[in-house]
Amino acid sequence: xxxxxxxxxxxxxxxxxxxxxxxxxxxxxxxxxxxxxxxxxxxxxxxxxxxxxxxxxxxxxxxxxxxxxxxxxxxxxxxxxxxxxxxxxxxxxxxxxxxxxxxxxxxxxxxxxxxxxxxxxxxxxxxxxxxxxxxxxxxxxxxxxxxxxxxxxxxxxxxxxxxxxxxxxxxxxxxxxxxxxxxxxxxxx
Numbered sequence: 001x002x003x004x005x006x007x008x009x010x011x012x013x014x015x016x017x018x019x020x021x022x023x024x025x026x027x028x029x030x031x032x033x034x035x036x037x038x039x040x041x042x043x044x045x046x047x048x049x050x051x052x053x054x055x056x057x058x059x060x061x062x063x064x065x066x067x068x069x070x071x072x073x074x075x076x077x078x079x080x081x082x083x084x085x086x087x088x089x090x091x092x093x094x095x096x097x098x099x100x101x102x103x104x105x106x107x108x109x110x111x112x113x114x115x116x117x118x119x120x121x122x123x124x125x126x127x128x129x130x131x132x133x134x135x136x137x138x139x140x141x142x143x144x145x146x147x148x149x150x151x152x153x154x155x156x157x158x159x160x161x162x163x164x165x166x167x168x169x170x171x172x173x174x175x176x177x178x179x180x181x182x183x184x185x186x187x188x189x
């Protein structure tokens with residue numbers, strides 16, 4: 001009889017813990033005027049305390065979902081690998097105008113990251129505008145080393161968000177992505 005009660009209690013605890021798990025889900029969209037869904041070549045990563053705890057590919061509607069998550073704080077970001085595009089002379093001009101601080105409104109964080117074509121992590125400047133122009137006219141095939149100063153960077157950029165899950169909470173976190181150099185978001189994937 002003691003074994004029965006022990007198993008029943010253990011089953012109750014397992015049910016209680018599972019019942020209090022949460023989820024994080026959302027869509028991945030390109031930051032263009034169409035808000036284009038990213039439906040392939042994209043994985044969403046889930047981190048907790050800077051440790052990768054899960055990865056899931058977007059489905060054919062651009063949706064991702066992480067289920068059965070314990071309460072806590074998580075970071076969500078996308079990692080896309082599809083063909084890049086939308087990089088043109090307008091992007092280079094936008095970088096120059098933003099550099100002299102005449103762009104109104106100023107670039108938001110993701111567009112500013114896209115403007116940092118050489119991946120230096122600094123304020124987008126004339127060398128970034130030159131890199132974008134060079135790619136646009138075909139002088140270089142991409143922004144990765146050896147064509148740009150180290151460290152270069154990923155050709156796709158993503159927003160990153162922190163999500164705090166309470167017990168049993170279902171959170172929705174949509175992510176926007178841009179190609180490095182596509183400051184104006186003209187690419188239509």
